[in-house]
Amino acid sequence: MPLVQDKLNVVGEFHSESGPRRAMEARFCLAKTRSPNYWRENEFPDLHQEVSSRARRGQGHGGAQGADLMELRAAHAASLLVEKTTELSATAAKLAGVARVMTPKIYRLFNEKINAVHRFRVRAAGGWRPTRTTELNTAAAAIFDGTEHACQAYLDATPDLSTLTLSAQSAAAQAFADGLNAVSGQLDVLKNAVGATGLGNDPTALAAHVQAQRSAFMGLAAGMSSQLGVWKIGQGHIDDLTSGRSKIDMSRANFVTRDDFIQEFTDWVREEVARKRAREQQAQQPTQQIT
Incomplete structure (x- = not known):
């Protein structure tokens, strides 16, 4: 599923993988969606937040509660x-x-x-x-x-x-x-x-339960938001949403897996490199003298 311009794109990632290349990813997302909005997982605003232009560009919300509770x-x-x-x-x-x-x-x-x-x-x-x-x-x-x-x-x-x-x-x-x-x-x-008293004494079951809850709140926030751009969240949450473990209406946002994003991002980077090399080669060509 590619990025789109007319909906919010909710995109899976491995945080340690995307962290070092945030600036490059933001450039790519701007090129594809025509929106400067790029949020990390904990930065997307909930419906009650007053979002400044700085916050819309993924620069944080001054400690306010976000969509990822x-x-x-x-x-x-x-x-x-x-x-x-x-x-x-x-x-x-x-x-x-x-x-x-x-x-x-x-x-x-x-x-x-x-x-x-x-x-x-x-x-x-x-x-x-x-x-x-x-x-x-x-x-x-x-x-x-x-x-x-x-x-x-x-x-x-x-x-x-x-x-x-x-x-x-x-x-x-x-x-x-x-x-x-x-x-x-x-x-x-x-x-x-978190209202999970029926899980016994199993931390693995509790972690899965809370992850699914987080995923559901993320999906609801995405579907009810009027924002455009890209919101990056953990791939585990995308898996919860696309598999139905977190049951929400997914028609109002564009949900993209990490693998699909990586493919599109890699293709774009290659194109950018090719364009840069072409410009450099053109600049190195001698200017023809007009006689």
């Missing part, structure tokens, strides 16, 4: 982090019960898992800010802070494999597992905040 963003980020810490906690509990000190390979692999969770935590923490719901803010902060503290405490307790004793390894791993289990204890608050 912050309560759902916070709960989604926190539930995804709990999903990862739950897996890590199970590994730590097993490590606490082993009868020998880790081999260098296991030591390295386990630390890599911890660092991967830490990196995810940093990225996810940048995706939300305090909401209007105090209980949700407290639970999300406890999840993010608790994960950081548990990971750092384990790394501090096991800095050097060559001096690590079995008793120190077991104590550090058990404390690590307990700390991450305490993080998981915040799930009930998250579930209550």
Whole structure:
């Protein structure tokens, strides 16, 4: 599905992929839609916002609530982090019960898992800010802070494999597992905040539920908006909308997958490069003298 000029284009992306090339994507979208409007996922205004010309160009909204509700963003980020810490906690509990000190390979692999969770935590923490719901803010902060503290405490307790004793390894791993289990204890608050009390104690199910809710609100906002241009959102939300998991009327906006966008964007970049080379070659040709 190509970009169009007469509707809002809601376009899927991988955030880490599109982030470094925002300016180029905005140029492409302007060329295709004839609209300067280009919004990142969290920038699209809801129906009650007064949108300035600067905001319409994707420069933010002064902290106002956007179409991608912050309560759902916070709960989604926190539930995804709990999903990862739950897996890590199970590994730590097993490590606490082993009868020998880790081999260098296991030591390295386990630390890599911890660092991967830490990196995810940093990225996810940048995706939300305090909401209007105090209980949700407290639970999300406890999840993010608790994960950081548990990971750092384990790394501090096991800095050097060559001096690590079995008793120190077991104590550090058990404390690590307990700390991450305490993080998981915040799930009930998250579930209550987003009305998902029937999902049990499964962070994966909660993350999927909240993602679908976010997708539905995005789709509704797109369909009811009079804006034109391009709104970039995560491809997972496009999948929710196009698959029917988030049931909305999709006739009033143009929904474009990340793959379709990449194909059109790549073709445009190639054309731009070819035009630039043609101009350079023309400029290098000697001017003919008129006699």
